[in-house]
Amino acid sequence: MQGTAAILREPNQPFSIETVQFDPPRAGEVLIRIRAVGICHTDMVFASGAMGSPFPLILGHEGAGVVEAVGEGVTKVRPGQKVLLTFNSCGQCSQCHSGDPAYCQDFVALNFACVRSDGSSCVHQDAGQVSARFFGQSSFASHAIADERNVIALPENADLASFAPLGCGIQTGVGAVLRSLKAQAGSNLVVLGGGAVGLSAVLGGKIAGCSKIIMIEPQEARRQLALELGADHAIDPATGDTAEQVRAILPQGANNVVDTSGNVGAISAALGMLAPHGALGLVGVPGSLDAALPLPIVPAITYGYTIKGIIEGDSDPDTFLPELIALHAAGKLPIERFSTIYPFDQINQAIADSHSGKCVKAILELPA
Numbered sequence: 073m074q075g076t077a078a079i080l081r082e083p084n085q086p087f088s089i090e091t092v093q094f095d096p097p098r099a100g101e102v103l104i105r106i107r108a109v110g111i112c113h114t115d116m117v118f119a120s121g122a123m124g125s126p127f128p129l130i131l132g133h134e135g136a137g138v139v140e141a142v143g144e145g146v147t148k149v150r151p152g153q154k155v156l157l158t159f160n161s162c163g164q165c166s167q168c169h170s171g172d173p174a175y176c177q178d179f180v181a182l183n184f185a186c187v188r189s190d191g192s193s194c195v196h197q198d199a200g201q202v203s204a205r206f207f208g209q210s211s212f213a214s215h216a217i218a219d220e221r222n223v224i225a226l227p228e229n230a231d232l233a234s235f236a237p238l239g240c241g242i243q244t245g246v247g248a249v250l251r252s253l254k255a256q257a258g259s260n261l262v263v264l265g266g267g268a269v270g271l272s273a274v275l276g277g278k279i280a281g282c283s284k285i286i287m288i289e290p291q292e293a294r295r296q297l298a299l300e301l302g303a304d305h306a307i308d309p310a311t312g313d314t315a316e317q318v319r320a321i322l323p324q325g326a327n328n329v330v331d332t333s334g335n336v337g338a339i340s341a342a343l344g345m346l347a348p349h350g351a352l353g354l355v356g357v358p359g360s361l362d363a364a365l366p367l368p369i370v371p372a373i374t375y376g377y378t379i380k381g382i383i384e385g386d387s388d389p390d391t392f393l394p395e396l397i398a399l400h401a402a403g404k405l406p407i408e409r410f411s412t413i414y415p416f417d418q419i420n421q422a423i424a425d426s427h428s429g430k431c432v433k434a435i436l437e438l439p440a
């Protein structure tokens with residue numbers, strides 16, 4: 073079937089919108105007409121080529137749309153239903169069985185290999201195969217072919233453009249606080265980086281009932297937004313040692329720190345903010361596979377620190393995404409406050425505006 077996709081031919085080049093052919097869905101697969109897709113920092117990390125993904129490539133992993141067709145055996149959704157796409161998982165391994173699909177044993181193959189398990193692609197051009205199925209979807213396109221597992225049905229009245237980023241950025245930020253670090257009511261929270269994931273972590277802190285929430289972010293507009301969304305303090309890292317500034321507010325230190333910056337210097341400084349039994353959650357993906365942290369071991373032992381890597385906020389999408397939709401309906405996840413909608417053909421402008429800080433969460437909208 074013919075459609076269009078924003079194709080990246082080489083690392084760090086502009087995307088070009090081209091005609092492509094989509095396969096029909098195979099057994100267990102779902103063909104979705106994409107209506108909206110968020111742009112996430114991880115798209116840009118893969119666009120740089122640093123993660124070794126095969127080009128030409130279709131990125132995009134915050135898709136939302138309408139089911140067009142289902143493959144044999146699919147019972148979870150039906151044609152015409154609105155759906156949200158999220159990360160993929162196998163459903164067979166011990167992690168998936170224990171409700172931890174974000175740590176699926178096949179996570180890398182299912183989300184980053186950008187081919188089906190038999191090595192074939194589901195998207196083609198005359199010139200050959202195009203790498204797709206990024207995060208089990210590749211939704212910078214008119215259509216995506218996902219697995220039944222990474223498709224979540226939405227209510228009939230759902231606003232697809234608003235909800236698209238729930239499938240990655242929002243569930244990651246909120247989930248990092250509620251599920252990964254399990255922040256307790258009355259504990260405090262420090263968030264590094266005021267992008268969509270960091271602002272979602274602030275909202276997660278409010279939902280958890282954190283007593284004090286501190287945002288550390290270099291851009292003034294994003295600090296302001298964090299304060300409006302519920303942070304009690306916002307620190308500009310250019311004004312001095314961030315650990316000292318946090319300890320001036322929290323003399324005992326921080327119970328929970330969530331890094332969304334992926335910046336090694338900022339994360340190293342965060343180690344100096346932790347309270348006894350404090351936890352540091354690593355969410356932001358650095359620009360290099362070799363990025364490493366110098367960890368002072370004696371204080372880590374003495375004060376019982378936890379350092380936790382976090383994928384997708386430890387989400388189990390089948391249960392957590394409906395919870396987020398209910399929180400949105402209750403006014404506790406005002407994601408529209410930091411979203412900007414662009415037409416799909418403005419994808420390169422949307423990415424430029426995300427880099428410059430002109431927008432926080434860019435969402436591309438596609439025609440019906």
Ligand SMILES: [Zn+2]
Binds near residue numbers: 162164167168177178
């Ligand atoms: Zn699995």
Ligand SMILES: [Zn+2]
Binds near residue numbers: 112113114115240241
């Ligand atoms: Zn993402």
